[in-house]
Amino acid sequence: MPRSPFSARSAGGGLVEIRLADEFAARLQPEVADLLRALRDTRPRGAFRRRPVLANERLFPDAYADKTQSAAFRRRHGDAMRARLIDATRRVLAQCAPVDRLVLDEQALRDWFIVLAHARTRHHRGSRRQVRLAAWLRAIQEHIALAAEGTQCPTCSPTDPDV
């Protein structure tokens, strides 16, 4: 039986062991790198100001029913949330290479899950290709989540997004 391009399985104690084949890592790595660029890069906003390419309003949904309160929430928490996401994305990018066995500890598990979540959210309202990509990223999340809980996925090979 050919080896799957991606697998995630329990390594015991809540840890997860993943495997990334060459072609799988080659598809995932640009997604993570793009997310990191979008989080860090800014573009001009008016003559003297700049704003992030991926604004906090796009990253994090309204925390209140009221828009004014939601804006105040983002002023209080948005930059710290973004900083945590950037740190996690940097760490995942450093791990995003072909590997036969990579054990994700609690921190790495959290990093991978939230980075995949935000990489996915960028695509879910896009073209048909982007929607397929979002589903692929979500499938990776599901495999990692199930493995963390000790549930072996029957196939453990998220369908290739064919992008």
Added chain:
Amino acid sequence: MEDQPWAVVVHDDNVNSHATAAFAVARAYGMPMARGFELAHDVDESGEACLTWCATREQAEDLVADLQLWGVRATLRSR
């Protein structure tokens, strides 16, 4: 209003699956995955579900910030 308890509510976002929502909520809030699946089911049925009540607005905001970082659409509201 600051003295009142604050509810942390998880919403259906048409983005997360049951498994991803359950895992994210379970890890962010520190509860068993089975309870996370129950909450995800309630969200799917009703469009939203109350995760917990917090004594202060600050606590509720911290939890909402964490849930949003995990990729879950969460809000807070006072009683």
